[in-house]
Amino acid sequence: MTPVFHMIADGPRPVAPFxxxxxxxxxxxxxxxxxxxxxxxxxxxxxxxxxxxxxxxxNLEIVLKGVGLDLSHIVQCRCYLTEFERDYSTFNDTYAAHFPTDRLPARTTVGVTALAVGALVEIDCLARRPER
Structure with a gap:
């Protein structure tokens, strides 16, 4: 299989080369x-x-929509917080509201010293396209 590299026309402007x-x-x-x-x-x-x-x-929804998917197709997330101790609980509540309670993706959350553009949070994901 050959990988397909997607740039979503109305997606968030990349802050690095990706x-x-x-x-x-x-x-x-x-x-x-x-x-x-x-x-x-x-x-x-x-x-x-x-x-x-x-x-x-x-922003994740915009990218997913651009490839014909939505949040229900996410199987795993990695979350990065710059203020882990302060924000972890509130982050969890806000994040969880985007998924049905019986279909939460697998997840790792870590505290980091800094993120691009001075952000408090960054999330990357792995999604799976349904079988055809």
Whole structure:
């Protein structure tokens, strides 16, 4: 199988050299998304972990939609928080609201010292295209 490299036309502006998603054999790897606004990429980031988590999830939805998928196709997420102790519980509540309680993706969450663009949160994902 040859990988397909996706750049979503109305997707978030990349903050580094990467594709929004790479697909191979039904698996779709989504690059970590930041809490930027695709319509105003130079605008200040939303304030606080709740607003930033919602923005990241919106950006993941945009990328997923661009490859014909949605949040229900996510099987695994990696989450990065710059203020882990302070934000972990609130982040969990905001993140969980995007998934049915009986279909939560596998997940790893780690605290990091810094993220691009001064973000509090970044999330990358692995999604699976349904069998045809």
């Amino acid at each position: 594709s929004h998603a790479v697909e191979i054999d039904g698996w779709v790897v989504l690059t970590g998304q930041m809490p930027t606004d695709p319509a105003a990429p130079d605008a200040p980031l939303p304030e606080g972990i709740v607003a930033q988590t919602r923005a990241v999830m919106r």
